[in-house]
Amino acid sequence: MSDSRVKVGIVGLGTVGSGTFNVLTRNAGEIARRAGVAIEVVHVGARRDNPRCDTSKVKVSRDLMAVVDDPEVDIVVELIGGTTLARELVLRAIANGKHVITANKALIALHGNEIFAAATEKDVDVDFEAAVAGGVPIIKSIREGLSANNINWLAGIINGTSNFILTEMREKGRSFADVLAEAQQLGYAEADPTFDIEGIDAAHKLTILASVAFGIPLQFDKVYTEGISQLTADDVAYAEALGYRIKLLGIARRVPAGIELRVHPTLIPEERLIANVNGVMNAVMVHGDAVGSTLYYGRGAGSEPTASAVVADIIDTARNIVLDAANRIPHLAFQADQLSDVPVLPIDGVETAYYLRLMATDKAGVLAEVTRILSEAGISIEAILQKPVGDRDRVPVIILTRPVLEKKMNAALARMRALPEIDDEIMRIRLESLDH
Amino acid sequence: MSDSRVKVGIVGLGTVGSGTFNVLTRNAGEIARRAGVAIEVVHVGARRDNPRCDTSKVKVSRDLMAVVDDPEVDIVVELIGGTTLARELVLRAIANGKHVITANKALIALHGNEIFAAATEKDVDVDFEAAVAGGVPIIKSIREGLSANNINWLAGIINGTSNFILTEMREKGRSFADVLAEAQQLGYAEADPTFDIEGIDAAHKLTILASVAFGIPLQFDKVYTEGISQLTADDVAYAEALGYRIKLLGIARRVPAGIELRVHPTLIPEERLIANVNGVMNAVMVHGDAVGSTLYYGRGAGSEPTASAVVADIIDTARNIVLDAANRIPHLAFQADQLSDVPVLPIDGVETAYYLRLMATDKAGVLAEVTRILSEAGISIEAILQKPVGDRDRVPVIILTRPVLEKKMNAALARMRALPEIDDEIMRIRLESLDH
The missing domain is CATH 3.30.360.10 (Dihydrodipicolinate Reductase; domain 2)
Known part of the structure; x- marks a missing residue:
């Protein structure tokens, strides 16, 4: 650091950008008491002003890249959204040796592997707490x-x-x-x-x-x-x-x-x-x-709740700057050379319980047919709810099953659809007990 | 560090101590993948063995101070509970230049100021995540x-x-x-x-x-x-x-x-x-x-849930050891020289809403008396519930009030108790809306 402040450049002054600017400004004293160092916005990149922010005391550029290339800036905060310009901007900030913070979930989900590799190479932090569940850490x-x-x-x-x-x-x-x-x-x-x-x-x-x-x-x-x-x-x-x-x-x-x-x-x-x-x-x-x-x-959203997470990342990064301890926590929690290649399962291979709603002719034999198909597929029934619906032709039958491989359920559903007493459109919703 | 491992000494092998030992051992691989460094228990201090732990591969001392004084140990984990020996042991570990982790809420609540001052002086970490709400970070x-x-x-x-x-x-x-x-x-x-x-x-x-x-x-x-x-x-x-x-x-x-x-x-x-x-x-x-x-x-309790927090602190401290970044986060969140002397209010000075249950003679005039007392004290009523209870002599009257200074409520309660139709024992429970 050239002086004892940590200097932040914010790119994008929309909902989250303005919240970030305002939280950093309003809580500057409290933040410095925590961080042990002053954290200041020195440069904002925005295509237009935002009336919710008083940016009169900071440098404002219409050219977003001017922030990324500003030698004064220690931390670039990307809040423009999208994945094309945002990716370019973040990679250039990293190439410039700057730490990066973003709230951009699409950017991280789609280009995170590339971005983190570049950041590890340059030994800079890239943080993204605000990308998931807004202000929740x-x-x-x-x-x-x-x-x-x-x-x-x-x-x-x-x-x-x-x-x-x-x-x-x-x-x-x-x-x-x-x-x-x-x-x-x-x-x-x-x-x-x-x-x-x-x-x-x-x-x-x-x-x-x-x-x-x-x-x-x-x-x-x-x-x-x-x-x-x-x-x-x-x-x-x-x-x-x-x-x-x-x-x-x-x-x-x-x-x-x-x-x-x-x-x-x-x-x-x-x-x-x-x-x-x-x-x-x-x-x-x-x-x-x-x-x-x-x-x-x-x-999970909103100007200041999301800014809460962005600013927490800024404070964490400022601590790392002071201690010269970038990449203290690996981007994906595990050391970059220790990531696992465990395969992601296709949905066919997932085991879960189900809610099924069939629209069936109101005849005694239908339920017996359906339960026989489930039984033959090895699918256990947890509960059945049959709703008598006035004088309608078709009545809903609701079935909750125990967990079963999705592939097996699909086969059973195909057999049910083939029954003449049952409508083709069977509503199938997965069910999770979330108990252990 | 003398070698690339971070070496842990655990003092106390009860519920939390055994959980900590077992989690560190069972998840050693996963933990090293995260931390980027192996974390090993090298010394356990316990008055007696715990059949839930296989300590055959580590040094075990009956003298708890032997762990604190072991030059091999980087991090001392205090899990004996109590506040006398625990305080002594923690202060000695700090004096020995060791980082300290504890799950001991009484110790931190009663002696934390002294302990943190000593730790700041020696530039070591003292962490205590497990002291509140067990495994919840x-x-x-x-x-x-x-x-x-x-x-x-x-x-x-x-x-x-x-x-x-x-x-x-x-x-x-x-x-x-x-x-x-x-x-x-x-x-x-x-x-x-x-x-x-x-x-x-x-x-x-x-x-x-x-x-x-x-x-x-x-x-x-x-x-x-x-x-x-x-x-x-x-x-x-x-x-x-x-x-x-x-x-x-x-x-x-x-x-x-x-x-x-x-x-x-x-x-x-x-x-x-x-x-x-x-x-x-x-x-x-x-x-x-x-x-x-x-x-x-x-x-909030239990062997491994509490150990989850203790071990997270160990991992955090190990990262700081590797980066030579002790005291990265101030013990009480704010820099030690930036703590605030804002006074804690006496309960008399607290404003809150109330639930009151009076046992009263079942007469029409009682409620009017009570509401008059509240009104004269400037206390607004949010809801009243009068429970007709069979043929009993005394019936409960439940009143919810709007927020009011406790001092005012106490004065109003004294006036109510003086009413002959009302029992002396008035149940008073505070009410919080927790909405903003």
């Missing part, structure tokens, strides 16, 4: 707080928009489309909500969580991803009648054959704490061999 | 994960025994004495349960949490402490009828006049996540100005 908790454990599995509500929609569907019996429209009006959902409701955003985050939990390279393309757009208010209500809540979970589990990586709507017993995480809130359960189940909860 | 989350925030308040279920008792009382309508006896049989409660049920253990932990949250010296003697032994199953049921759960909370809050530090039974709205933390589980809510409310949940 979940990366730190897994990488450091649970470092004594063999992590067995984790399961997270890591997309606030989907959780808001599912909460509204359950509490008010509303349809998916209806709640989505409201979420868009409230600003909880984007005009194009695909990333949120189809599980892609959650898959980015799950990719990162799995890597720091198991010490495997980032493998976004291996995540099985299924969103919530097919869920009906009826399924949410039937699940509740059986003592379950439906949540969009990102699940990573280590089993003897490999690692499961999957995002999908999931029934969870209502007595689990995570089943009671509602609205836009996020929570991640992490199960380690020594600690058992733990849970981390908070706001 | 709550110290790390506050000290590092939320370091960007001005912490406004925290509230924790940090005594598993009390939470088990309160959960059983609520779920099964059982009496305090009845559940306590069972908890003692199950081994969840000590033969002398005073520390757990009277809030002293929670007060030790709250002392530590408040210091790392607000940067104040450890001040156990300033904590207001009230246990759960006076609670009745009726109060638990009335609270539930009003939409609340009763939990033993440790609460630390920063208000303009100073800092509140208090442990007492507390009504919490049932929709709060922390209200749903049951059995022996622990959870801590932390509210920061940037992040809002966060929550951390897991097992």
Whole structure:
């Protein structure tokens, strides 16, 4: 360091960028009392001003690369989003010998392996706490707080928009489309909500969580991803009648054959704490061999909650700068040369329990047929709920199964669909007990 | 370091000591993959062997000080409990230039200021993650994960025994004495349960949490402490009828006049996540100005859950040894010369809402008298529940108030007790909404 301050350059002054600027400025005194060194924003790169920030006392550049190339800057904070320019900018910052902090989950999930290799080469820190679950220190908790454990599995509500929609569907019996429209009006959902409701955003985050939990390279393309757009208010209500809540979970589990990586709507017993995480809130359960189940909860998005995580990374990096201790914690929790090549399992090879909803002719023989097919496939039934629905032609039959290999379930489903008394569209939702 | 391993000495081989030994041994490979250095137990000090540990490959001493004085040992792990010998042993380890890790909440709460001063002097690490909430990385989350925030308040279920008792009382309508006896049989409660049920253990932990949250010296003697032994199953049921759960909370809050530090039974709205933390589980809510409310949940006791935190501290310290970066994080989160002398408020000066249960003659005028007293004291009423109880002489009247200074409430209670229609014993339980 040329002087005793740690100097920060922020690139991007949108929701998270402005929050980061404001938290660093407002809490400068408290932060210096903790860090033992003053941390100052010296350069901001932004295409336009943000009225929520008073940047009159710092250098502001319209050319974002000017921050990355500024010799004054110790830490570059990338908050522009996207993966093309962001990647270029982060790699150039690293090449310039600067430490990097980002809140960009897509960037880390898709280009993290390349970025971390470059950072290890140049011996700089790249931190990304804000990329998963906003202000919740979940990366730190897994990488450091649970470092004594063999992590067995984790399961997270890591997309606030989907959780808001599912909460509204359950509490008010509303349809998916209806709640989505409201979420868009409230600003909880984007005009194009695909990333949120189809599980892609959650898959980015799950990719990162799995890597720091198991010490495997980032493998976004291996995540099985299924969103919530097919869920009906009826399924949410039937699940509740059986003592379950439906949540969009990102699940990573280590089993003897490999690692499961999957995002999908999931029934969870209502007595689990995570089943009671509602609205836009996020929570991640992490199960380690020594600690058992733990849970981390908070706001997964928003200006200052996300900034809380970005600034914590800045403080951590500032401590490392002062002590000349970059890369104290490996990017993916395990030493770069100690990553594991355990394979990610295809969804066919995943074992889980199921909720099935069949629409069937209201005849006595149908249930016998269905249970025979399940029995012949070696699938045990946990519960059956048959809803008498007025004088309709087709009645719903809900079945909860014990855990079974997905491949076997698919074969059984094909046989059920072939029954003339059953509609082709069978609703199938996975179920996780999350108890050990 | 004399060689590339980090060498650990464990003092005490009871529940936590044996767990620590076993986790370090069983997960040695995984831990080295994370830490980048082998971490080995080289010396154990124990008065007797523990059949749950195979210590045949390490040096074992009956003289505990032999570990502290062993020149081979880099890190001394104090797991004997108590505060006399433990203090002596920890101070001697520090004097010997060794890093220290402890799970001993009483030791830190009572002698932490002295211990940390000695450690700062000798530039060694003293870590104590396991002292609060067992395997939950709550110290790390506050000290590092939320370091960007001005912490406004925290509230924790940090005594598993009390939470088990309160959960059983609520779920099964059982009496305090009845559940306590069972908890003692199950081994969840000590033969002398005073520390757990009277809030002293929670007060030790709250002392530590408040210091790392607000940067104040450890001040156990300033904590207001009230246990759960006076609670009745009726109060638990009335609270539930009003939409609340009763939990033993440790609460630390920063208000303009100073800092509140208090442990007492507390009504919490049932929709709060922390209200749903049951059995022996622990959870801590932390509210920061940037992040809002966060929550951390897991097992607060037990051999391997506690060992998980001890070993995480060992790994952190090993990283610091490798990088020659001791005291990277200040013991109490803030630099030792930057601690604050903000005063801890007496309980009289605390503002909170209340649940009151009066036993009154079943006459129309009583309620009018009581509400007049509250109104004259400037205390607003949130809800009233009058339970018609068969043909008994005295009926319970339950009142929930809005927040008011404790001093004012005490004055109002004195006036109520003076009413001839009201029994002298008025049950008064504090109520916290925990919403902002």
